[in-house]
Each structure stands twice: as C-alpha cells, then as structure tokens.
Amino acid sequence: MRVRPVSTGNLVNELADVLMSREPDSYLRVAIDGPSAADPGALADALVDPLRERGRPVVRINTSDFLRPASVRLEFGRDNPDTYYAGWFDEAGLAREVLDPAGPGGSGRVVTKLWNASTDRAARVPRIGLDPRTVLLVSGPLLLGGGLGFDVTVHLEMSEGALLRRTPEAERWTVPAFLRYAEEVAPASFADVVVRVDDPRHPAVVDERW
Template structure:
C-alpha cells in the first residue's frame, strides 16, 4: 500500500533509498538513535520500508533494560550509571541481533524485559525472510560497542543527548544519517559537522 506523499513520507523514502544503496540485499539492521522520542520516527521508517516491499520488523532497546535492582546496586541511578548500566546488550545480541543476522529459519526476539513492571517478558519468537529489515530505536545505539552492529544508523539531532554519551561515543560523527525531527511533519536532513 502506497503511503500519502507527505513531506515526512518523502523524507523517509529518501532515507530508505540511502539505506538500500548501502545494503541492497540480505538482512539489514537500521538503528534510530537520539535521546528519547525515537519510537515514532522508527515506526514511520519501518512503514516506509514495508511500503517498499521489505519484510520489516521493529524493536526498541528500551525492551532490553536490565532489572532495576541491578541498575541501582551501587546506589541511586545517576546519568553516568544510566549510560553505563541501563541496558542488557548481551541479551540484545543473543536473542535479537545475532539470530536476526543468521537468516534462515532462526528465530529472534524483539523484546526481553518490561521496564515498567521490572520483569522479563515471555519469549515471543519471530522469523523473517532472507532480505528482512530490522528497525531498532532507542538511546545510546551508537556507543562504540554497538555501532558496528548496524548496516545504517539515523541520529535524531534535535533530541538532547546525555553529556557522557556525547563525549564517549560522538554519535553525530558516526551516524550514517543525521535528521532534525523537531517538526515531525517535515523532518530535515542535517549536514555532517566538519571534523576539527
């Protein structure tokens, strides 16, 4: 089904075209990073991939939190602690990224933990075709230990990032595509900053 050609859809189609130029075939993982508020953009991007005929799946790093007791073991959560200890990247790789990349009939999980209830979620395994797309959103996806997992990454530059993340990961320098989504009706591509 063709989506109406709104400025948002046209901008998202351009991003899908850029991603497909980088990875025309095979399983593709696209990260949407940028503080909070990435889910709506990632949902819309997934819809445009579907419009283009891709078997598209959605996930959020927010569904891979660590238990509250683990995150606050050394005291109340701090900005540094939130950056370093919030998410369970081992589980993210084990149940989502690695099996998704394997293709074939290997199942993968798009969620592992319910942060609001502070409990693991019951496994719901999915499978996908050989040219499937996974769009994952959330904070800190361009940190050094994750950035090579993505075929492409979109950074929403209008969302404020935590200072420690900006200093350690430099997401604006490593993202494939920079977007200002402060006007969700008409997101705007942003030029990469000049290197110092």
C-alpha cells in the same frame, strides 16, 4: 558541512530509499538512535509502512524492551545519569537475541522483547523467524559506539539547549548522560545518517552523511 531542512514526510521517504538501496536479499539491522526528546521510536514507526510498500518485511525493536533488571538499573538511585549512560540497557541481550541472529551466519530467529519493565521480569516472548529480506528497525537512546552490530545507523542530534527544553521534567536527569554521549562517543561524527532535530517538527539532514 551542509545542513538541509526537510519535511518529516520527505525525511521518511528518503531514509526508506537509502535503506532499500542496501543489499536486497539479506537482513538489514538499522539503528534509529536518539534521546527520548527526539522520539527515535516515532521515526522508526514511520518507516515501517514505506519499507513494506517497497517490498521489505519489517520487524520493530525498542530498547525499552531490553532493559536490565531494576535491581541493577536502580542500584545507585532512580535518577543517576551515570547508570543510565552505562548500565540501563541490556546491550548484551540485544546483541545475543536480535542483532547477532540477524547478522552474518546467524540463525535468523530473534526475540523482539526480552524484558517487561512493568513487571520487572523476563518477557518470555517466543522467537520469531525472519524472512531473509527483513529490515530490523531498532530505536532507542545511546545505541552507537558500543560495538553493536548494526548495518545502517541513523543518529538524531539535539543541542544541549534543545535537550533541556524538550526533555520532560521527570526525565531531565538523563540529560547529562546524553551530553556525555555526545562528547565521548560523538555519534554525529560517524553515523551513516545524521538528522538535527532541535525542533522535531522541522528536521534537517546533514547532507555529507548521505
């Protein structure tokens, strides 16, 4: 296995080129998967302009807008890693409102935000129609291995030591969930693109995935 250090700018451009190489006249559902310490949202955000400059419309989705209600998430405490691992995010809602409508035979009409965590109520955001060439960039943790309908998957991999160092104290209770994810799901073994980000300022691509 060869690991290739790359600048953040080059990583973004290479990923944009990979996505542009996919079917140009259909929706493209892309997962940017990683713990908060790896900041998958920042990478997804950085891809928006390069893809648009290359001629693809982009819609950004963050799984923080697809949480389950607090009564479900917090039933077993506010810092339960098992609940975070298996009950924090509304994967069924993400599939129903975003991924399935943008999949084969789908309606092409999606909801970009399902739940408002600050009010703990439905966001009530209207559906939007997608241009047939739209790239949906979905960022968040624990996205892979659950059967969600992604066309391209990018996994940001961190070692246990890096997770512990870089996860904010208030979120450190989530680290066991990510270690369990790495062991049970092993996303680095099947994601289309794997990027090691023990230091997010100095990413490294696992080249055999390209």
